[in-house]
Amino acid sequence: MSTPPATSTAVVSxxxxxxxxxxxxxxxxxxxxxxLLQMGQIVQTQLTRTLEALASGDLALADEVIVRDDALDRxxxxxxxxILRTLALQAPVARDLRLVAAVLHVNSHxxxxxxxCVNMAKFVRITVEYPPVPAIQATLAEMGAHAQKLIAxxxxxxxxxxxxxxxxxxxxxxxxxxxxxQIFRMIEQTGDDRALEWASRMILVARYLExxxxxxxxxxxxxxFIVTGEVREFLPPKAARG
Amino acid sequence: xxxxxxxxxxxxxxxxxxxxxxxxxxLSSRLFASHLLxxxxxxxxxxxxxxxxxxxxxxxxxxxxxxxxxxxxxxxxLTAPIARLARSVRRMxxxxxxxxxxxxxxxxxxxxxxxLNATAEQLRxxxxxxxxxxxxxxxxxxALENGVLVLDARGGLxxxxxxARAWFGLAEFEPGMPAQRVLGVLDITRxxxxxxxxxxxxxxxxxxxxxxxxxxxxxVTPLSGRDGSAGALVTLVDLTSRRRLEVLRRDFVANASxxxxxxxxxxxxxxxxxxxxxxxxxxxxxxxxxxxxxxxAERLGRLVKDLLDLSKVERGTLAxxxxxxxxxxxxxxxxxxxxxxxxxxxxxxxLQPGVSMRGDRAQLALLVSNLVDNAIQYTQPGGRVTVELxxxxxxxVRIVVxxxxxxxxxxxxxxxxxxxxxxxxxxxxxxxxxxxxxAIVRHVAESHGGRVTVDSxxxxxxxxxxxxxxxxxxxxPAT
Numbered sequence: 001m002s003t004p005p006a007t008s009t010a011v012v013s014x015x016x017x018x019x020x021x022x023x024x025x026x027x028x029x030x031x032x033x034x035x036l037l038q039m040g041q042i043v044q045t046q047l048t049r050t051l052e053a054l055a056s057g058d059l060a061l062a063d064e065v066i067v068r069d070d071a072l073d074r075x076x077x078x079x080x081x082x083i084l085r086t087l088a089l090q091a092p093v094a095r096d097l098r099l100v101a102a103v104l105h106v107n108s109h110x111x112x113x114x115x116x117c118v119n120m121a122k123f124v125r126i127t128v129e130y131p132p133v134p135a136i137q138a139t140l141a142e143m144g145a146h147a148q149k150l151i152a153x154x155x156x157x158x159x160x161x162x163x164x165x166x167x168x169x170x171x172x173x174x175x176x177x178x179x180x181x182q183i184f185r186m187i188e189q190t191g192d193d194r195a196l197e198w199a200s201r202m203i204l205v206a207r208y209l210e211x212x213x214x215x216x217x218x219x220x221x222x223x224x225f226i227v228t229g230e231v232r233e234f235l236p237p238k239a240a241r242g
Numbered sequence: 243x244x245x246x247x248x249x250x251x252x253x254x255x256x257x258x259x260x261x262x263x264x265x266x267x268x269l270s271s272r273l274f275a276s277h278l279l280x281x282x283x284x285x286x287x288x289x290x291x292x293x294x295x296x297x298x299x300x301x302x303x304x305x306x307x308x309x310x311x312x313x314x315x316x317x318x319x320l321t322a323p324i325a326r327l328a329r330s331v332r333r334m335x336x337x338x339x340x341x342x343x344x345x346x347x348x349x350x351x352x353x354x355x356x357x358l359n360a361t362a363e364q365l366r367x368x369x370x371x372x373x374x375x376x377x378x379x380x381x382x383x384x385a386l387e388n389g390v391l392v393l394d395a396r397g398g399l400x401x402x403x404x405x406a407r408a409w410f411g412l413a414e415f416e417p418g419m420p421a422q423r424v425l426g427v428l429d430i431t432r433x434x435x436x437x438x439x440x441x442x443x444x445x446x447x448x449x450x451x452x453x454x455x456x457x458x459x460x461x462v463t464p465l466s467g468r469d470g471s472a473g474a475l476v477t478l479v480d481l482t483s484r485r486r487l488e489v490l491r492r493d494f495v496a497n498a499s500x501x502x503x504x505x506x507x508x509x510x511x512x513x514x515x516x517x518x519x520x521x522x523x524x525x526x527x528x529x530x531x532x533x534x535x536x537x538x539a540e541r542l543g544r545l546v547k548d549l550l551d552l553s554k555v556e557r558g559t560l561a562x563x564x565x566x567x568x569x570x571x572x573x574x575x576x577x578x579x580x581x582x583x584x585x586x587x588x589x590x591x592x593l594q595p596g597v598s599m600r601g602d603r604a605q606l607a608l609l610v611s612n613l614v615d616n617a618i619q620y621t622q623p624g625g626r627v628t629v630e631l632x633x634x635x636x637x638x639v640r641i642v643v644x645x646x647x648x649x650x651x652x653x654x655x656x657x658x659x660x661x662x663x664x665x666x667x668x669x670x671x672x673x674x675x676x677x678x679x680x681a682i683v684r685h686v687a688e689s690h691g692g693r694v695t696v697d698s699x700x701x702x703x704x705x706x707x708x709x710x711x712x713x714x715x716x717x718x719p720a721t
Contacts, residue, residue, distance in 0.1 A: 030420060037428050044451060135700055138651030145653060152452030156411070156426035 025090050029099065032086065033159075035079050036103055039110045040155035042072050044148065046117040047212070051144040053124045054205065055137065062124035065117055072114040079107045098229060102222040106158060109215045113151070116208045116215075123201050130198035136186050140205060143179045147212040150176070154216035154223075163227040166220035170234045176213040180206045276316050280309045323351045330355075334362055389458070389478030391421070393434045395471065399424045406478055411453035426452070430460055434474035437462040447481070457481040490660060497662035498549065501676065505542040509535055548678040551608055552661070555685045560602040560714055567597045567606070567639055571631050574610045578618060586623035589614075592630040599639045600713035601690050609686040612679040613643040613706050621647035621703070637712045638692070644705040650698040658696060659684040683708070691715040 046065055053061040083104050086092065092100055150172050157166040183206040187199045221234050284305035330338075383390050389406030393399055398418040402410070415424045422431045429448050437444040441464050450456040459479040466472050512535045519528040575591050582589035610629070617627040625646040632640045650658060657663050662677040683706070687694040692710035 034420075034422060034428060034431075037422055037426070041428060135651070138653065138700070142651065142653045148451045152426070152450070156452050159423040159426040160415075 025086075025092070025096070028082075028086060028090070029096065032079065032082050032100075032103060035075060035082070036107060036110070037155065037159060039072065039075050039079065039107065040151070040158075042068070042075065043110050043113045043117070044151055044155075046072070046114055047144070047148055047151065050117045050120045051141065051148075053121060054144075055141060057124060057128045059125060059128065062121040065121035069114050069118045072111065076107060076111040076114075079103065083107070095226065095229075098226050102158075102226050105222050106219050109219055113212055113215050116212055120205050120208050123205055127198050127201050131192070131195050132198055133186070133190055133195050133202075136183060136190075136199055136202055139179055139183055139186065140202060140209070143176055143183075143206060143209040146172070146176050146179070147209045147216075150213050150216040154219040157220055157223045161223060161227055163224050166223035167234065169217045169220035173213040173217050176210050180210040276312055280305075280312055283308065327351055327355055327358075331358060334358075388480075389476075391425075391430070391476040391478070392465075393421050393431070393474045393476060394418065395438055395473055397421050397431045397435060400473070405480075409450065409454075409456055409458065409478065409480070430462075430476060433460055433462045434476060437464045437474050438472050440464075441466075448478075455482070457485055494661055497677070501545055501662070502542070505538040505545070508538045509542075512538065545676050545678075548676045548682065552678050552682050552685070555605055555608065555682055555689065560605065560689060562600055562602060562714060565599055565601050565603045565606055567599055567631055567641075568593050568595060570603065570607055571610055571629060571641070574607055574614060575629055578611070578614045581615075582618050582627065585618060585621075587618060587621055588626040589618070590626065590628045592628065594632050597631050597633045597639055599710060601710065602686075602714075605686045605689070609683050609708065610641065610643075612683045613641070613708070616679050616683075617643050617645035617647065617704075617706075621645040625703075634709065639710045639712070641708040641710070642705060643708075644703065646703040649700040649702050650696070650704055651700055652698070655696060655698060659694070689714070 046068060049061055049065050052058065053065065083100055086100055090096075150169065153165065153172060154169055156162070157169070183203065187196070187203060190196050190199045217234050221232065224234070225231050287305065383401075383403040386403060387405065389409055390401070390403040391399060391406050392401040397420055399415060399421040400417050402412060402415070402424075407413070410425050410427075412424065420431070421434070422428045427448055427450070429446055433444045433446050443464070444462045446460045448458045448460050450458065457480075459481050461477045461479075463475045463477075464472065465475050512531050516528055516531040516535070519525075519531060571591065571593055575589060579589060614627065614629060621627055627643070627645045630640075630642040630644075632642075634640050659680045661681040663681075664677045684694050687708050687710065690710050691714050692708060694706060694708045696704060696706050698704035
């Protein structure tokens with residue numbers, strides 16, 4: 001990709017009614033977005049592995065998640081630098097500006113989601129010697145499946161600029177909140193001390209999964225922003241989020 | 243004037259050269275006739291009036307005027323039909339069915355019109371053929387079980403067939419938008435670009451989470467158009483069910499051998515211990531080992547019986563006869579009553595009198611007993627198991643077995659009818675379940691043309707509902 005001169009935002013030459021500056025800019029935005037989608041995919045893989053490691057107590061897999069977070073962080077920095085460069089050199093306006101701003105937001109959401117996966121992966125080592133409570137484990141797996149779907153839906157909505165799909169995210173997020181509450185109740189009923197030791201850690205895992213859902217809903221809000229230009233918080237059906 | 247015939251000649255259909263000699267002769271003969279007439283008139287008048295010079299000038303002038311008028315008329319008689327023909331050809335390109343036939347007078351033009359009509363007819367047939375082929379191609383693509391995508395060289399998505407749309411949850415999209423943006427997946431674009439760059443096939447796998455969990459095999463074939471444009475044809479095969487079956491088959495073999503091995507190993511160890519106990523002349527210990535060997539043998543027997551039952555119901559042959567369902571359910575629950583009482587469970591029945599159906603008595607008994615045993619097994623002491631039998635309004639039978647047991651997590655629900663699938667393997671080994679009971683239930687229900695569903699809430703209990711038609715479909719599905 002050739003970098004256009006920094007001072008020139010005027011039309012240099014026209015090709016089929018479209019300036020080369022514009023074409024370069026669009027290519028740049030496309031590259032930026034591809035990188036962001038890649039971030040989204042890394043996060044999804046990280047979550048899948050984290051859930052597998054938690055279910056099976058696979059320490060090697062958990063370590064892999066922790067190590068792979070570096071790749072995510074690197075991509076995060078790359079995307080951010082590319083955004084700053086774009087803002088400085090191209091001075092985008094209107095929808096382009098909204099897109100760049102949204103990419104900036106989504107990028108940091110994804111980075112934090114990656115961190116949440118690492119936090120969960122670290123619990124595998126701590127909890128592996130305690131007996132798991134099958135019912136809680138099953139509920140966590142269910143939460144994990146919901147979180148996976150939510151992240152995928154958020155990234156799809158972003159890629160397609162599908163504000164309608166983005167608008168359905170709070171509804172998809174609802175089961176996560178509900179299951180999170182359910183885990184609390186289950187832990188109250190856990191009598192065995194050693195199981196309680198395990199379960200108390202799982203409160204945090206449930207909390208992180210629920211946070212993943214919230215981040216996904218926030219990504220959905222950015223989709224709404226790109227399309228409509230309005231910053232509006234997607235409110236859950238019952239105002240009990242956060 | 244001489245250009246007219248030349249033009250017509252040029253437009254004559256290729257492959258019919260005979261026309262070339264015919265057309266100019268006819269036109270030239272007509273021109274020849276008019277000029278001959280003109281000359282004759284002029285000469286006759288000239289000869290008659292040539293004595294006076296002033297008259298002579300008048301005659302020549304009159305002859306010129308007359309010649310001009312005649313020429314004009316000739317020209318009009320030729321150009322007017324040509325112009326008319328041109329107009330109707332123009333109308334034809336705008337979609338009118340045929341060139342209006344020229345009047346019979348200028349024969350050549352009538353022939354031209356006929357030739358044009360033939361050409362137009364041929365074109366129409368070709369266009370219809372091409373449109374038909376296109377429609378057929380579209381129908382084929384739509385009817386394919388596999389997904390098909392077409393990408394351009396820049397990675398823009400040009401086409402997605404219905405299965406691909408369904409898998410990616412795609413309604414409408416603007417053709418040419420970057421595929422990764424439309425699909426929300428990067429790998430397909432990456433593979434397509436690789437295939438286009440290397441002009442070689444590329445393949446890989448993509449896992450989707452949204453809108454459904456799905457594993458797709460991706461195969462990309464580079465395309466090159468006649469005009470030098472490049473692109474990629476992407477075919478997608480859904481591996482989700484195939485992979486699940488594969489896992490199931492592998493699990494079945496592994497599980498069956500494992501389940502069989504465990505009691506055998508236990509019996510072997512216990513037999514050695516019994517031998518030692520006999521050497522030590524310790525009859526109490528020996529008796530305990532004999533008891534344990536009996537238990538293990540019983541477990542082994544149960545497993546073999548379930549495996550045999552399963553293979554029997556899976557063979558798919560039904561011995562259909564009228565079955566008194568009330569008696570059948572009573573018989574099964576009667577046999578389970580002792581087991582329920584031992585576990586401190588309240589086993590109740592609610593049977594609508596006179597309910598009967600046609601079916602395989604032995605298999606139906608197997609269905610009910612497996613459901614009841616399952617409910618008893620997963621319900622803690624003090625709980626309740628109820629068996630209900632009702633005739634359905636639309637004909638057929640409904641059997642509902644409900645328990646107040648531990649319940650099934652909702653993400654496990656779709657899998658409980660799989661062979662050897664157990665939610666908690668460690669616990670099941672203690673309770674003596676084989677993991678085959680519900681697989682048998684589903685098989686019997688389906689081979690009778692019915693179905694089984696389950697509702698469950700963790701900690702509250704599970705309800706299994708079997709609906710069966712009044713008689714199994716004929717012939718019974720050989721599944």
